Amino acid sequence: MKMEDMSLSGLDNTKLEALAQDIYSDLVEDACLGLCFEVHRAVKQGYFFLDDTDQESMKDFEIVDQPGVDIFGQVYNQWKNKECVCPNCNRSIAASRFAPHLEKCLGMGRNSSRIANRRIASSNNMNNKSESDQEDNDDVNDNDWSYGSEKKAKKRKSDKNPNSPRRSKSVKHKNALLGSKPCCRSGSSMHAVER
Amino acid sequence: MSKDSKMRATINQKLTEMGERERLKELLRSKLTECGWRDQLKAHCKDVIKEKGLEHVTVEDLVVEITPKGRVLVPDSVKKELLQRIRAFLAQHAT
Numbered sequence: 001m002k003m004e005d006m007s008l009s010g011l012d013n014t015k016l017e018a019l020a021q022d023i024y025s026d027l028v029e030d031a032c033l034g035l036c037f038e039v040h041r042a043v044k045q046g047y048f049f050l051d052d053t054d055q056e057s058m059k060d061f062e063i064v065d066q067p068g069v070d071i072f073g074q075v076y077n078q079w080k081n082k083e084c085v086c087p088n089c090n091r092s093i094a095a096s097r098f099a100p101h102l103e104k105c106l107g108m109g110r111n112s113s114r115i116a117n118r119r120i121a122s123s124n125n126m127n128n129k130s131e132s133d134q135e136d137n138d139d140v141n142d143n144d145w146s147y148g149s150e151k152k153a154k155k156r157k158s159d160k161n162p163n164s165p166r167r168s169k170s171v172k173h174k175n176a177l178l179g180s181k182p183c184c185r186s187g188s189s190m191h192a193v194e195r
Numbered sequence: 196m197s198k199d200s201k202m203r204a205t206i207n208q209k210l211t212e213m214g215e216r217e218r219l220k221e222l223l224r225s226k227l228t229e230c231g232w233r234d235q236l237k238a239h240c241k242d243v244i245k246e247k248g249l250e251h252v253t254v255e256d257l258v259v260e261i262t263p264k265g266r267v268l269v270p271d272s273v274k275k276e277l278l279q280r281i282r283a284f285l286a287q288h289a290t
Contacts, residue, residue, distance in 0.1 A: 016289065019203060020281040023210070025266075027223050027277065032265035034224075035233060036257040039240045043252060048244070 202289070209288050219280060226273045236265055 042048035064073040082095045088105045103109035107116070210216045227233055243260045244252050 015199065016282070016285050019206065019289075020278055020285060022203075023207075023281050024274070024277055027216075027219055028266055028269060029262060030220060031223055031227060032236075032262040033258065035236055035240075035265070036254060036261050039237065039244075039261075040252070040254045040257055043244060043249060049241075 206285065206289055210284065213288075215284055219277065222280070223273070223277060226276070227269065230270050230273065232265070232268055232270070232273075235268055236261055239264060 039048065063071045065071070066073075068075065068077075070076050080095070083092045084095055084098050085092055086098075086101060086105055088102070093101045100111075104112050104115070107113075240257060240261060243257060247256050
């Protein structure tokens, strides 16, 4: 026979409710005391009034709540409808399309070299059958550097796992420089566009 | 009455041992912060401090000024929620 059980079962609802109120009261008092201690320490350590600035500065940095403007008061879609003139081809391009357009127009950037190579490869194919079929398989899956990349569209299934870093290093590197890829591009003679 | 006080002691002990008291404390703190109670009281603290002087204010001063106001300022929804949880705990562990 447990002493605990005897005393606990002797409870009625009013007593339980009173107990609940007391527990709640204790918790609230705890929270209040916590705050008092925090504040008192902040006062004695000297950092209580630290975030009070004068009224003028407070006004300067108030949160802005107007339409079309962010909370700092800056316009954020200011450049949506602007148009820029491309210095290369002298066309008027929308601002958000300007950077990709420049990439292609000036012949710089990853995509433009890929497109150029693709054009060359397709023009080669039209002239003669490409002998480098086997090797191109590997190059197709190379992200940065590929020639004969029009085969990407046909997605040839080879037995090799396209993601494995070690692919057969056959006669692949006819033109390309061995080693780090980013520097390859400038060394290549495959570019159709003059820089 | 000693049966009751024994019972109360037991329950309080359970409350602490099972971690429920800590959880309730945390819950209360976060709710009070969310609803702006802390900021309200802090502002009141500023007044007290300015009145008593920055150098001379004591913990006692703050406690005496802040606690009654703090009790009153707790929003009803927070009070209800806490009481609900306490009652649920009691229902589970006191009968």
